[in-house]
Amino acid sequence: NIFRILGDLSHLASIVILLRTVQKTRQVDGISLKTQLLYVLVFCTRYLDLLTFRWKSVYNTLMKMVFIGASVRVIQLIQECKTRNAVAYKDMMARDTFQIKYLVGPCAILALVFNYKFTVLELCWSFSLWLESVAILPQLFMLSRSGKAGTLTTHYIFALGLYRALYIPNWIWRYYTEGRLEKLSVFTGLLQTALYSDFFYIYYKKVIKGAGFELP
């Protein structure tokens, strides 16, 4: 359906925006390495089914490979910045202070409690859903502490939030046309959207009222 396609495309757009900008400008200003590392973990644990070779469609398989590849490439580019622009890298690391163990640990426990089947594949899949829902927190934490967001960060988070928002009408659509209600995805998806709404609210206020950028 249209919501699903548009959602996936904005997800793809968010990563392309990030990749292209970092590649072109060699700037990682305002980007959280921790959030990016969490996304690599999210994609690798979610798309483990690629290894079973029970592929659903060309679209599905290709997108999964692109998401894994692009997220790893982002990390590579950030690491390249380490040698190229040591000062900017150090500055980024000094501000990227969120403790990700407080996200990974609880997500692992939630995956053990909420899953469809107690198998490695299903546990990893559930873990990836929980982790994705909170993976942006180090990034938002960084923004709230610096009090300002660059164009790159803003566009990136905007595209990511759009992807999340579009998945909601997609689920409603699928519920009515296919009778499908996948509770884990819906719940973690709503949780993730709620986190983004905070960003959107502040962004809206900043754009409309021209006030300084701040997150509660």
Added chain:
Amino acid sequence: EDKLLEHDEL
């Protein structure tokens, strides 16, 4: 139940 295990979303 089996349909839910398909995980066809990204």
